[in-house]
Amino acid sequence: MNIIVCAKQVVDASEIKIDSSSNKPILEGIPKKISDIDKNALEEAIKIKEKHNGKITVVTVGSADAKERIKELLAMGADEGVLIPYPDKYDYHIVSTLLAEAIKKIGEYDIILCGEASTDLFSGQIGPKIAGLLDISQITYAQSVNAEKDKVTAERNMGEKSVTSESSYPVLITVTKEINEPRLPSLMQILGAANKPINEWDIESLVVGLEPKIKTVELKGVSMDRKNIVFENNLDDSVGKLVDNLAKDGVLG
Amino acid sequence: MVLVYSDNKKLTFELLSKGSELAKDLGKKSTALIIGKNDDLLANEYISYGADNVFVAESDIDSFKAEEYAEILEKVINETGKDTILIGSNKNGKELASRLAGKLNAGCIVDCTNIYLKDNKITTERVVYSGNAISVEQFNSKPRILTISSKVFEPLKKDANRKGEIVKKKIETGKSSSKILKIKEAVTEDVNVEDADIIVSCGRGFKNKGDIKLANELADVLKGRTIGCSRPIAADLKWMSEDHWIGLSGHKVKPKLYIATGISGQIQHIAGMRDSGVIVAINKDPDALIFKSADYGIVGDLYEVLPKLTSAIKDKMS
Numbered sequence A: 001m002n003i004i005v006c007a008k009q010v011v012d013a014s015e016i017k018i019d020s021s022s023n024k025p026i027l028e029g030i031p032k033k034i035s036d037i038d039k040n041a042l043e044e045a046i047k048i049k050e051k052h053n054g055k056i057t058v059v060t061v062g063s064a065d066a067k068e069r070i071k072e073l074l075a076m077g078a079d080e081g082v083l084i085p086y087p088d089k090y091d092y093h094i095v096s097t098l099l100a101e102a103i104k105k106i107g108e109y110d111i112i113l114c115g116e117a118s119t120d121l122f123s124g125q126i127g128p129k130i131a132g133l134l135d136i137s138q139i140t141y142a143q144s145v146n147a148e149k150d151k152v153t154a155e156r157n158m159g160e161k162s163v164t165s166e167s168s169y170p171v172l173i174t175v176t177k178e179i180n181e182p183r184l185p186s187l188m189q190i191l192g193a194a195n196k197p198i199n200e201w202d203i204e205s206l207v208v209g210l211e212p213k214i215k216t217v218e219l220k221g222v223s224m225d226r227k228n229i230v231f232e233n234n235l236d237d238s239v240g241k242l243v244d245n246l247a248k249d250g251v252l253g
Numbered sequence B: 001m002v003l004v005y006s007d008n009k010k011l012t013f014e015l016l017s018k019g020s021e022l023a024k025d026l027g028k029k030s031t032a033l034i035i036g037k038n039d040d041l042l043a044n045e046y047i048s049y050g051a052d053n054v055f056v057a058e059s060d061i062d063s064f065k066a067e068e069y070a071e072i073l074e075k076v077i078n079e080t081g082k083d084t085i086l087i088g089s090n091k092n093g094k095e096l097a098s099r100l101a102g103k104l105n106a107g108c109i110v111d112c113t114n115i116y117l118k119d120n121k122i123t124t125e126r127v128v129y130s131g132n133a134i135s136v137e138q139f140n141s142k143p144r145i146l147t148i149s150s151k152v153f154e155p156l157k158k159d160a161n162r163k164g165e166i167v168k169k170k171i172e173t174g175k176s177s178s179k180i181l182k183i184k185e186a187v188t189e190d191v192n193v194e195d196a197d198i199i200v201s202c203g204r205g206f207k208n209k210g211d212i213k214l215a216n217e218l219a220d221v222l223k224g225r226t227i228g229c230s231r232p233i234a235a236d237l238k239w240m241s242e243d244h245w246i247g248l249s250g251h252k253v254k255p256k257l258y259i260a261t262g263i264s265g266q267i268q269h270i271a272g273m274r275d276s277g278v279i280v281a282i283n284k285d286p287d288a289l290i291f292k293s294a295d296y297g298i299v300g301d302l303y304e305v306l307p308k309l310t311s312a313i314k315d316k317m318s
Ligand SMILES: Cc1cc2nc3c(=O)[nH]c(=O)nc-3n(C[C@H](O)[C@H](O)[C@H](O)COP(=O)(O)OP(=O)(O)OC[C@H]3O[C@@H](n4cnc5c(N)ncnc54)[C@H](O)[C@@H]3O)c2cc1C
Pocket: A036, A037, A117, A118, A119, A177, B202, B203, B204, B205, B206, B229, B230, B231, B232, B233, B245, B246, B247, B248, B249, B250, B251, B261, B262, B263, B264, B265, B266, B267, B268, B269, B272, B282, B283, B284, B285, B288, B300, B301, B302, B303
């Protein structure tokens, strides 16, 4: 079974500070990581491979330092990585088109796995967009997946209901955080990953003449100022002070 | 110019309010889309909520599948020449909009929290980086696809005198290679955290499902009471139904008082409650992140703090 996992490098949103003079989020110098749910997607790919054999390729559209992140995914169990650089100007249309073209170039695939949404932009757009571009079926929000030889069934978390769907291959599946617990690679695996290939493909080899459909006009920071008064000592005392403050703030009813 | 679609009627009303305003400002018309069986009652309701026209795409498809619905939308867009597509941002709507954007090579902006004209261009705002920033975006091309969650826009007042045309057309689609095997309705408790005045919210600091009653008891002495929870309580443990789930992937709330108990304060949780009036945190770990996002905090074991807090508030209020 050939599986492709789309994994994105993101900034860790919990480390973002807002520059108070310009009111912009400071995005430089923030630690980067693989978007959390993409690790769940890879974990699911590894489980499927354990059952059916085959090959797992991870594809990332990202800056050059994403190579380090791809190594982490190779250590977890992916067989090969593909890194495509971001063009100067990009948007969701461009990223999804590059991913879809890279997938076509990889050629043979049964399952494409994506995260339900990325942790920085949280759109949930790329997965279904790729499915639309490739004109293959899609199963979103999978909280469990059962891959069989010629079809896959998945239970989808649709909030107020759970929907069990089935599809033949090829299919694009987006997974939720709850689907599994991503494994931590062993030291041996980390060392072994150094020998696995990471292919760097340039944009022109995939597609020419891409123009963004969306322009970001502005990014406004949203700061959150809180009083941060913490009561730590005697519990009765703390409770009393908290209730007094809440009453003073007029929020008790 | 504007085509409005959601499988949720109330959400369609909300989208129609914004859609008809945009259409009017640009001197164009808004059309509500119904997919499935012809339904004159619903069509007329859409008109009374602001649609200039209604397009009924008649189809025998019995349940939602993004592949088939995206094909229907593509055909309706070709048929009507609409260039601005507003889709309700529930789970079906989001995957539909994104797939459609792929099929049409179109720009798509999901979860808009505001839409307006700037320099006569449709301009959107949406929350990014877990609530740390708002991205202001514009389209370079058409068609434009936008998704909008519930409660972002107020519906217009219903006006039964509004007139509009209803167009019906049978739309054929190919069969998707995916199939729905089973639909299981989850139990919901019909709570509405988004409208709640006061929320007591529970996290993994609770050891058992039964212990949630401690939070219930506190909520009971507070007026406007509702219980909320973090993602793991709803999604992993399933101790509470998803209508309690607060955060980036759950409900966005802004009560005047939010009490987070046994919640660590990861940014994805904060994203759902950062607009609350006063935020209180109860956590046994003095270094818990939640204290950084709180006005008041008590460092302590929730099993001790909650009963004391409940009785102290009861005393104060009587
Ligand atoms: C893309 C994405 C989207 C997400 N969306 C959401 C979302 O919408 N909502 C959401 O909530 N999360 C969301 N998450 C998950 C989020 O990152 C956290 O994992 C989650 O919020 C943690 O839940 P928690 O605080 O209940 O549990 P934990 O992080 O396990 O925290 C439990 C806390 O309880 C405290 N505690 C333990 N025992 C006691 C006691 N006896 N008394 C007092 N305190 C105690 C601990 O000190 C700890 O701080 C999302 C994650 C991702 C990646």
